Amino acid sequence: MNKNNSIFESRAQGNLKKRHRVSKIWRSSFFLSTTIGIFSLVILLFSIINQAFGYVIVENNVDPASLSSMPLQSLEREELISILQENVSKNRFKTIQRDNPVEELKRSELVGLVTSEIIKPTTLKSYFLIPSLTNKAEIIRTQQDEFPNAVVQFRSWISPSFLTDPLSTNPDTTGIRTALLGSLWIIVVTVIIAFPIGIGAAIYLEEYSSNNWLSRIIKTNIDNLAGIPSIVYGLLGLAIFVRGLNLITSGAFIGIDQSNGRTILSAALTMSLLILPLIIINAQEAIRAVPSSLRQASYGLGATRLQTIWYHVLPAAMPGILTGTILAVSRAIGETAPLILVGASSFINKDPSGLFSNFTVLPIQIYNWTTRPQAEFRNVAAASILVLLIVLLTLNTAAILLRNHFSKNKAA
């Protein structure tokens, strides 16, 4: 008894120490991987936020107080228009009238116009968040020494007016509305095109096609398509949609006067091509994961194939299909390269108004701004990145809510 015990202990101990050591090493390396991942994310977010907020030293070209005794925001539309007329040159006013007739503008838009055309606030120097928090005295001293006519303000580069103002070449007055609307238009149209086609293809491949060599080749190729670099889709879109189908994508076939095919429609079609393989693959997986007992139950009751798919397979697969769509849309919304090829404008301040409008999108604006020399554009770019992230999170949240709605029906 005693002897057995000690044998047990001596053998067990030897193994145990080694095993514990090995498991400890693995455990800490897994932990390290997780930490590195999270740490990089935090750094990324931090550096964006750091650039999107901070002190600025601003100088106004014209003192707002000299235009009106009251703050601009509280003026009526007519007063704002007359201020505009009195303070800009005749030619400039004509140009403004041609781009955006002032009579049709809202009050907030007029305030923006007066600010950008007359007051012309210029940011002389901008600071990131960290120096702003730690070094305020220094910033104020710089302003007093170097820019005695200017003022120091704390600025959040992302603001309501940043979201609602159109693009402009001035980092102080530019908004992101044009690009934001462009991104939203393209995503919505893309989903409308790609979602039904993707699900349809997945249903055909999983529920109808027989398992012969042809369908196997098709399936393998769809997997490969998902891995093709997005720029290739851009080239395809340029050749097919922008050039080849010019008559359709420009809207000329319904009499829209638009000389080129560089439209929302072309972009959305290209994006649909890009995300179709992702949607198909994920939908196939989801459909395959539907238990066969469910199909049997339905067929056993004398249901047709279509009824079985429509009432049982699709609802059961929907959470998985939506997850795949979330991933695909998240990819599409951040894509830049293919859209540059199909002709996103790098500068445009007219809102997209339909399928046949020219457009720009958030990632392209971000890219443009980061390549500008003025330091303020980096702040603007950081703010747009935040907007892009928020759009992404909002879309994902909506899709997740939808998914949970479907999952709830399935739960016991």
Add this chain to the structure above:
Amino acid sequence: MTENKNQPIITVKDLSIFYKTFRAVKNVDLEIFENKITAIIGPSGCGKSTVLRSFNRMNDFIPGASIQGNILFHDKNIYDEDVDPVQVRRMIGMVFQKPNPFPKSIYENIAWGAKMNGFSGNMDDLVEKTLQDAALWDEVKDELNKNALSLSGGQQQRLCIARALAVKPEIILMDEPCSALDPIATLKIEDLMRELSHNYSIIIVTHNMQQAARASDMTAFFTMDEDRAGVMVEYGLTTQIFTNPKNKQTEDYITGRFG
């Protein structure tokens, strides 16, 4: 012999079933009688489920499955070109080994199949009637909107039977319907089968000798030949098969000296 009094509702003639090139069932001849409970017994892998699925063309969904021979239902071969398998399944319903209610409410589980079959009468009445026929009404009448998956296994299986009844089939196929159930739930289903046999013909595959002996009128005993193909060894009245089997293999099996 009593079996000759009735007209057969299904006549199986020289049936062989293949999975690709593997012959799973070989040369079966069998007659199923109206309003009787027919049990199919035999060792695992002898092709009981395969034969049962061939009665309502559920084998059509298995890639590579094919049949030879005829299965006549009301004297019409259900494998004829002009027969729509969906129509066959509406007349010959099926209850599976594992309860598989739809992940919907109890009510919808029953209403769905009827709706798909073009039922246009009063749905509430139909649901109540079939649940009563399936001896489930008293247990669920106050919670018809509850998710069917929250029922117990035995209740789920009776719901699946009720669901099959709502389509108004003539025959109900059951593949080991009680194998996932406890003895009490099993007895309930057996009583139910007895009740249902007044209006329906039932074919049941079972591994449970007592169940076959207790609950069935006719028994078919299958086994495998040397190629692992399933063959029918003996078919007759249940009382005769269990008390006075003609075949040595049948006797060995039912007395537990086999498999």
